[in-house]
Amino acid sequence: MSVNVRIPTILRTYTGGQAEVPAEGATLAEVIADLEKNHTGIAARVLDDQGRLRRFVNVYVNDDDVRFEQGLGTATPDGAGVSIIPAVAGG
Numbered sequence: 001m002s003v004n005v006r007i008p009t010i011l012r013t014y015t016g017g018q019a020e021v022p023a024e025g026a027t028l029a030e031v032i033a034d035l036e037k038n039h040t041g042i043a044a045r046v047l048d049d050q051g052r053l054r055r056f057v058n059v060y061v062n063d064d065d066v067r068f069e070q071g072l073g074t075a076t077p078d079g080a081g082v083s084i085i086p087a088v089a090g091g
Contacts (some may be wrong), residue, residue, distance in 0.1 A: 005084065011042055028071070057085070061074050
């Protein structure tokens with residue numbers, strides 16, 4: 001499945017400055033693996049040492065937060081939009 005991944009500003013150094021990149025995969029895990037294959041280093045910013053989504057990184061497939069779906073097993077249908085959004089804290 002081909003999806004469009006929206007890349008936050010902080011991770012665009014891995015995508016040559018591109019705000020959106022295509023990726024392939026039937027699940028979010030496969031999409032992240034494809035991102036890593038084409039944009040080396042990006043997976044380490046999204047996944048922790050155990051291969052799980054980092055605590056302060058939110059990922060959406062279309063409008064659905066994957067933490068309330070199947071996490072890395074969330075389906076990524078053809079044409080879906082995947083958004084990687086780092087959490088922002090402040091006061």
